[in-house]
Amino acid sequence: MDALERIDDIVKKNPVVIFMKGTPTMPQCGFSSRAAQALMECGKEFAHVNVLTDPEIMENLPKYQNWPTFPQIYINGELVGGCDITLEMYQKGDLQKAVGEAVQ
Template identity: 65%
Template sequence: MENQDPIVKETLERIHSQVSNNPVVLYMKGTPQMPSCGFSSRAAQALAETEEKFAFVNILADATIFEHLPKYQDWPTFPQLYIDGELQGGCDITLELAESGELKKMMAEANAKHEVK
């Protein structure tokens, strides 16, 4: 990246830290208890239904993350789900993973791996 703006660089480093330090993290509009959009609501609900631990970041409460998260993995929409450091996708993919049973399995494996560290 050529002479990257320090704010962009710091924000991308912060996102990288969040993704690296949380086995499961959902970047969403609002919170799981008070989502601010239907897509975020459905994704958070799917995660909650697994009964596995997950972190979330309310992108509406952090303008720099809202602005720069799409650059992190070249994914333009919200929510964004990361499991074990990898972008899984948005709402539709999260719901597909939940429906197939893969979401719970992936989250459980990521959480177990993180606890061992």
């Protein structure tokens, strides 16, 4: 499986997934940290991929949905956006709603 197929597989198999630098409990970047924190606040399980420990994914993820930056958050196979969008959705209550509907 090449890197883009691996990414696609992860996105399709997990209703909520964040590709981030570090992990939700040990984030290595302020933007990844905030986005993961917002997802944790939603109170549902979500998957994470640490791009720092998977160089192949780090290199290929920007091409996957033509989105150049990290973190990237996917809900139900769709790119939600990065940190700023995730946080803005969280503040409006839209993130909790989307995550709640995706994870039964």
